[in-house]
Amino acid sequence: MKDITQLDPVALRTLSVAVRLGTFEATARELHVTPSAVSQRIKALETRVGRVLLHRVKPLEPTEAGLVLVRLATQTELLEREAVAELVEEPGSDGTAYTSLPIAVNADALYGWFVDALAEVQVRHRVVFEVVREDHTRTAERLRRGEVMAAITGEPRPVPGCRVVRLGRLRYAAVATREFHADHFSDGVGSASLAEAPLVAFDRSDSLQHDFVRRVTRRHLAPPVTYVPSVREFDRAVRVGMGWGLLRESDVTEELRRGDLVELVPGRRPEVALYWQHWRLGSSLVADVTDAVVDAARRWMAT
Structure with missing residues (x-):
C-alpha cells in the first residue's frame, strides 16, 4: 500500500480553498500565488495520494477522495488556530486571526434561536461564523462534502466522522x-x-x-x-x-x-425531528458551540 503520510499542509489548504471558491484563478487571488502554482500544488497532492482530487470543471468539483482531504484541511486549520490561541497571553494581541466556523442551519432554527447560541460562544472564543441556510433535509449533504463543520439536520444517522446529538421535535x-x-x-x-x-x-x-x-x-x-x-x-x-x-x-x-x-x-x-451533527474533533470551540446549540434548541422547542 502506498504511504501517503506527511501530506503537504500548504497543498491541503490550496485544495480546500479551490473547492470553496470554485476556480484556480479565485484560489490564486486568495492565496497570493499564480493559477499555475495552484494547479501544481494540487497535481502534486494527487500524485502523493494516487487519486484524482478535483474534477476540472467550473466550478471545480471535488471527487470523493478530494472531499476526504478537504475535511482534513479544514479540521487541521481549526485545531492549529486553537493551539495558537492557547499559546498567546492575550487573544488577538499578536494579530492572531479569528477562527471561522462554517455551519449549515435550517430556516426555523436560524430565525428562531440559533444566533443567540452563536453570540454566547463569541463571549469565550475569538471566532466568526459562516452560517449557510439550507433545508433540514439537505444540511447533512453539506456536512458530508466538507463545506461545513456542523449542521442542524433531520438526518439521525451520523455522517462519516461526525457525532450526532438529538435536539428534539x-x-x-x-x-x-x-x-x-x-x-x-x-x-x-x-x-x-x-x-x-x-x-x-x-x-x-x-x-x-x-x-x-x-x-x-x-x-x-x-x-x-x-x-x-x-x-x-x-x-x-x-x-x-x-x-x-x-x-x-x-x-x-x-x-x-x-x-x-x-x-x-x-x-x-x-x-x-432535528439533530445536531458535528465533526469529531478535539476542539474546545466545537464542544462549546455544541453545548450552546443544544441548550438553546431544547429551551426553544420546549416553549
Missing part, C-alpha cells in the same frame, strides 16, 4: 384563514381540494407542505405554490390568506382557539 399544524378555508375547503379536505388550493412554501427545497398532502391523500399532487423565503413573511403570507401552510403548533394555538385560523385536518400534526 418541532410539531406543526396545517392551517389557513377562516376565509381561505371557506373558499377552498367548503366541501372538505381531500385530493380534489388539495390539488386546487394554493399553498405557501418557504422555497423549492421546502417539502413539508407537499409531504403533508401526500400523507393525507396518498397521492403526489401538484397544487399552486407561493414561495416566501422568510420565516416571518412565510407566516404572514398564511395569516393574510395567500394560501394554507404548516406553522409551528405553539405559534397558532390561540388563533385556532379564536377561529381566526382553521386546521385543515384537525389533529393531523406532522413532527420534524
Whole structure:
C-alpha cells in the first residue's frame, strides 16, 4: 500500500480553498500565488495520494477522495488556530486571526434561536461564523462534502466522522384563514381540494407542505405554490390568506382557539425531528458551540 503520510499542509489548504471558491484563478487571488502554482500544488497532492482530487470543471468539483482531504484541511486549520490561541497571553494581541466556523442551519432554527447560541460562544472564543441556510433535509449533504463543520439536520444517522446529538421535535399544524378555508375547503379536505388550493412554501427545497398532502391523500399532487423565503413573511403570507401552510403548533394555538385560523385536518400534526451533527474533533470551540446549540434548541422547542 502506498504511504501517503506527511501530506503537504500548504497543498491541503490550496485544495480546500479551490473547492470553496470554485476556480484556480479565485484560489490564486486568495492565496497570493499564480493559477499555475495552484494547479501544481494540487497535481502534486494527487500524485502523493494516487487519486484524482478535483474534477476540472467550473466550478471545480471535488471527487470523493478530494472531499476526504478537504475535511482534513479544514479540521487541521481549526485545531492549529486553537493551539495558537492557547499559546498567546492575550487573544488577538499578536494579530492572531479569528477562527471561522462554517455551519449549515435550517430556516426555523436560524430565525428562531440559533444566533443567540452563536453570540454566547463569541463571549469565550475569538471566532466568526459562516452560517449557510439550507433545508433540514439537505444540511447533512453539506456536512458530508466538507463545506461545513456542523449542521442542524433531520438526518439521525451520523455522517462519516461526525457525532450526532438529538435536539428534539418541532410539531406543526396545517392551517389557513377562516376565509381561505371557506373558499377552498367548503366541501372538505381531500385530493380534489388539495390539488386546487394554493399553498405557501418557504422555497423549492421546502417539502413539508407537499409531504403533508401526500400523507393525507396518498397521492403526489401538484397544487399552486407561493414561495416566501422568510420565516416571518412565510407566516404572514398564511395569516393574510395567500394560501394554507404548516406553522409551528405553539405559534397558532390561540388563533385556532379564536377561529381566526382553521386546521385543515384537525389533529393531523406532522413532527420534524432535528439533530445536531458535528465533526469529531478535539476542539474546545466545537464542544462549546455544541453545548450552546443544544441548550438553546431544547429551551426553544420546549416553549
